[in-house]
Amino acid sequence: MNLPASLIIIDDQRYLLHDTGGCGHPEIPARLQAIRQAVEQSDSIGDIRFFPPQPAVRDYLTLAHNENWLFRFEESVLSGKTFIDHTDNQISYDSYEIACLAAGAGITAVDLLENQETNNVFCLVRPPGHHAEHSYPFGFCFFNNCVVTLRYWQEKYAQERIVVFDFDAHHGNGIQSAFEEEAGNFYISIHEHPSFSYPGTGYGEETGIGEGKGSILNIPLSPGSGRRELDHILASVIPEKLEEWQPQAIIVAAGFDAHKEDDMSGLSYSTELYESIGREVKTWADIYTDGKIISILEGGYEISVLGESVESYLRGTLGR
Numbered sequence: 001m002n003l004p005a006s007l008i009i010i011d012d013q014r015y016l017l018h019d020t021g022g023c024g025h026p027e028i029p030a031r032l033q034a035i036r037q038a039v040e041q042s043d044s045i046g047d048i049r050f051f052p053p054q055p056a057v058r059d060y061l062t063l064a065h066n067e068n069w070l071f072r073f074e075e076s077v078l079s080g081k082t083f084i085d086h087t088d089n090q091i092s093y094d095s096y097e098i099a100c101l102a103a104g105a106g107i108t109a110v111d112l113l114e115n116q117e118t119n120n121v122f123c124l125v126r127p128p129g130h131h132a133e134h135s136y137p138f139g140f141c142f143f144n145n146c147v148v149t150l151r152y153w154q155e156k157y158a159q160e161r162i163v164v165f166d167f168d169a170h171h172g173n174g175i176q177s178a179f180e181e182e183a184g185n186f187y188i189s190i191h192e193h194p195s196f197s198y199p200g201t202g203y204g205e206e207t208g209i210g211e212g213k214g215s216i217l218n219i220p221l222s223p224g225s226g227r228r229e230l231d232h233i234l235a236s237v238i239p240e241k242l243e244e245w246q247p248q249a250i251i252v253a254a255g256f257d258a259h260k261e262d263d264m265s266g267l268s269y270s271t272e273l274y275e276s277i278g279r280e281v282k283t284w285a286d287i288y289t290d291g292k293i294i295s296i297l298e299g300g301y302e303i304s305v306l307g308e309s310v311e312s313y314l315r316g317t318l319g320r
C-alpha cells in the first residue's frame with residue numbers, strides 16, 4: 001500500500017485549453033503554468049503527487065446549478081459564441097468541457113481524502129468558480145467549483161457542517177447565495193470592501209437568511225489592508241466563529257489577487273502573508289477536520305507573484 005501523500009495537486013494540461021481570447025483578459029492559461037513551475041521548483045514543499053481530475057458529470061453539476069444553465073453554456077460553446085452574458089465570461093470551443101473538469105477536481109479531491117490517500121489537496125484549476133451563480137456565469141466563473149465540491153461531499157459521503165473559507169480579494173457571491181438560506185454549512189469570506197470592489201456584495205451585515213441566519217461571516221477590508229488587519233482576523237475573529245460553528249470539513253476558496261502587486265484589488269497582501277493564511281488553515285484543520293484540507297484555486301492574476309504566493313500558502317498548510 002502507498003503511504004498517504006503529504007500534498008496532492010490536482011492538475012491537468014487540458015485546463016490550458018479554456019481560451020479567454022487574449023485582448024487583455026486577465027484569466028489566462030499562463031496563470032496555471034506559473035503556479036506549477038513555482039511548486040515544482042520549491043525545495044520546501046517536499047514530495048508532491050500530481051493527480052488528474054475526473055470531469056464532473058451532469059448529476060453532480062446539477063447539485064449546484066440548474067439544468068437550463070448547463071444547456072445554455074454547452075450550446076453557447078458549440079455554436080461558437082465568444083462570451084456569455086458579459087465580456088468578462090469569455091469562452092472558447094473547449095470551455096464547457098474544461099469547466100466540467102475544473103468542477104470535477106473538487107470531486108476527485110473529496111474522493112482522495114475519503115480514501116485516505118492524503119490529508120491535503122490543492123486543485124490547480126481554471127476557470128475559477130466562486131462568482132458563478134446557480135443559473136448564470138459571473139466574473140470569469142461558469143461552474144461554482146467550491147459549491148459543487150461541497151454538495152458532492154454532502155451527497156456521496158453524508159458530510160455535514162462544511163465550512164468554505166474564501167480569501168480571494170473578491171467576495172464569493174455564488175458561494176454565499178448557494179447556502180445562505182439553509183442551516184448546516186458555513187461561509188467565511190475576507191475581501192476588499194464591496195463599496196470599492198467587485199462584485200458589490202459581501203457586507204458584514206449579510207449573515208444569512210431565515211434558517212441560514214448566522215451561517216455567513218463576511219469580513220470586508222478597506223483598500224490597503226494587509227498583514228496588520230489579517231493577523232487579528234486570523235488569530236481571533238475567525239477562530240471564535242469556528243468554535244461556535246464546530247465545522248467538520250473545510251474547503252478553501254484560494255484566490256491570490258489580494259497581493260499588493262495584483263491590480264485586481266486595492267488590498268496589500270505580501271507573498272509571506274499567504275504562508276500565514278496557510279498556517280492558520282492548517283491549525284483550524286487540525287482542530288476540527290482531522291487535518292483534512294481541500295483548497296481550490298480562484299483568482300490571482302499578477303503572473304510575476306502568483307506562483308510564489310501559491311507556493312507560500314501551500315508551505316503554510318503543510319506546516320513548513
Ligand SMILES: [Zn+2]
Pocket residue numbers: 168169170255257264298299300
Ligand atoms: Zn478575485
